[in-house]
Amino acid sequence: MKEMIRNYEDVLDMLDSLLREPAEFWNGFYNDREKGVPFFENIPDENLVGYFKNGWLRPRRVLELGCGPGRNAIYLAKQGCQVDAVDLSEESLKWAHERARAEEVDIHFMNENLFELNVEPSTYDLVYDSGCFHHIAPHRRMDYIKLLKKALIPGGFYGLTCFKEKGEYGGADISDWEVYRSRSLLGGLGYSERKLREIFSGFSSREIREMEDRRQTSNVFGVPGLLTALFQKEI
Numbered sequence: 001m002k003e004m005i006r007n008y009e010d011v012l013d014m015l016d017s018l019l020r021e022p023a024e025f026w027n028g029f030y031n032d033r034e035k036g037v038p039f040f041e042n043i044p045d046e047n048l049v050g051y052f053k054n055g056w057l058r059p060r061r062v063l064e065l066g067c068g069p070g071r072n073a074i075y076l077a078k079q080g081c082q083v084d085a086v087d088l089s090e091e092s093l094k095w096a097h098e099r100a101r102a103e104e105v106d107i108h109f110m111n112e113n114l115f116e117l118n119v120e121p122s123t124y125d126l127v128y129d130s131g132c133f134h135h136i137a138p139h140r141r142m143d144y145i146k147l148l149k150k151a152l153i154p155g156g157f158y159g160l161t162c163f164k165e166k167g168e169y170g171g172a173d174i175s176d177w178e179v180y181r182s183r184s185l186l187g188g189l190g191y192s193e194r195k196l197r198e199i200f201s202g203f204s205s206r207e208i209r210e211m212e213d214r215r216q217t218s219n220v221f222g223v224p225g226l227l228t229a230l231f232q233k234e235i
């Protein structure tokens with residue numbers, strides 16, 4: 001029956017309905033590729049490149065959550081990883097496919113909501129998320145963490161780039177409860193090192209730091225106002 005709450009999933013769906021419909025929003029967002037959004041440039045995150053350079057990561061299978069037009073997925077594929085990349089925006093994946101073809105890399109893109117992904121348990125050495133997690137509503141975080149734990153092998157890594165509170169490009173400094181009072185994530189939630197440690201307390205942390213400002217460099221993405229983190233699932 002419509003609008004009846006029978007189980008936990010119904011509660012989550014009801015809370016989703018208080019917030020904006022994500023696929024519609026993101027498809028509109030990617031309509032204009034020329035609008036000067038910093039992450040539209042086809043270059044990988046400076047922290048991700050750093051993890052490879054300093055030898056922390058040598059993943060074989062990678063899952064990217066909210067891959068957008070594919071800049072990090074493409075970098076990962078070029079490092080020899082087998083990459084599965086998911087995004088709910090069809091528009092972003094059209095662009096990602098074009099880029100991957102132009103760069104001659106093979107990536108398995110999936111046009112799905114990450115909460116509907118059916119992953120095989122203990123499959124990935126790395127799950128990476130750049131800029132998707134801060135758009136996830138608080139009531140969906142538990143399922144997000146469940147997905148990470150299921151998807152990763154024991155000892156596998158989870159890499160994250162997200163808004164810091166009151167960052168230059170966004171990062172609402174509001175409580176989880178306030179999201180539902182204002183019926184909005186206010187363009188993306190801001191996090192602090194403390195909040196990230198609390199949310200991902202089931203993982204050990206390898207590094208949490210501010211993203212380096214690399215706007216003067218042309219080959220990596222690095223802007224102020226973001227936090228980067230690398231967590232590891234227990235062995």
Ligand SMILES: C[S@@+](CC[C@H](N)C(=O)[O-])C[C@H]1O[C@@H](n2cnc3c(N)ncnc32)[C@H](O)[C@@H]1O
Pocket residue numbers: 022026039040065066067068069070071072086087088089092112113114115129130131132135136
């Ligand atoms: C800020 S963009 C970042 C895109 C890309 N990671 C990058 O850095 O270039 C956030 C992306 O997350 C995607 N997204 C948001 N919620 C999602 C969900 N529940 N499932 C899958 N993708 C999602 C959006 O469609 C969007 O492409």
